[in-house]
Every structure is written in C-alpha cells, then in structure tokens.
Amino acid sequence: MSLADELAKLGQLHASGALSDDEFARAKARLLDAPPSPPPPPPAVQAFNALRRNRTDKWLGGVCGGLAIATGVDSWIWRLLFALLAMAGGAGVVLYLLLWIFVPPEA
Numbered sequence: 089m090s091l092a093d094e095l096a097k098l099g100q101l102h103a104s105g106a107l108s109d110d111e112f113a114r115a116k117a118r119l120l121d122a123p124p125s126p127p128p129p130p131p132a133v134q135a136f137n138a139l140r141r142n143r144t145d146k147w148l149g150g151v152c153g154g155l156a157i158a159t160g161v162d163s164w165i166w167r168l169l170f171a172l173l174a175m176a177g178g179a180g181v182v183l184y185l186l187l188w189i190f191v192p193p194e195a
Contacts (some may be wrong), residue, residue, distance in 0.1 A: 094119055140194035149188035
C-alpha cells in the first residue's frame with residue numbers, strides 16, 4: 089500500500105469518526121516520519137534466490153530439476169539444453185558443474 093493510499097484511508101477513518109483529531113494527527117505524523125520501505129526485488133531476482141537443486145527430480149545433481157521448478161519449464165528441456173551445450177564445446181558440462189557446486193540443495 090502506498091503512502092498516498094494510507095493517508096487516504098486515515099482521512100476516511102477520521103471523517104467517519106473512527107479516529108479522533110489527536111489520533112489522526114499522531115497516525116499521520118507516524119506515517120510521514122517513517123522511513124520509506126525498500127522496493128521489492130524484481131521477480132527475476134526472487135526466482136534466482138529461490139533456485140535450489142531438486143532432491144527427487146534428478147539424474148546427477150538435481151540442477152535441471154531445480155531449474156524446472158524455478159522457471160516452470162520441464163526438466164527434460166533443461167537436460168536437453170545442457171546436453172546440446174555439452175556437445176557444442178563443453179559449455180554445458182562447465183555450466184552444469186558450476187550450478188551443481190554453487191546452487192544449494194532444497195531443504
């Protein structure tokens with residue numbers, strides 16, 4: 089809820105008589121003096137932070153199963169992508185190993 093929305097809600101409560109003049113003034117001062125809340129992280133950052141290796145849908149380390157959960161793409165597509173990248177210079181193997189090392193397993 090934005091600051092303007094909260095101030096409007098306070099105004100409505102004051103106009104309806106739910107808040108006295110003193111309560112309205114204190115609540116308004118508290119709202120205006122409060123530090124601004126930090127903006128929520130973008131969805132991509134949230135998805136990356138939620139990335140975990142899957143313990144049930146795995147062949148080697150669970151990386152593709154974890155990517156499937158985080159992105160909503162089937163795990164076989166991720167496996168195919170890593171296999172194609174592995175055949176194209178070995179990038180798939182390196183990327184998979186790095187993800188296996190740095191992505192924590194699910195709890």
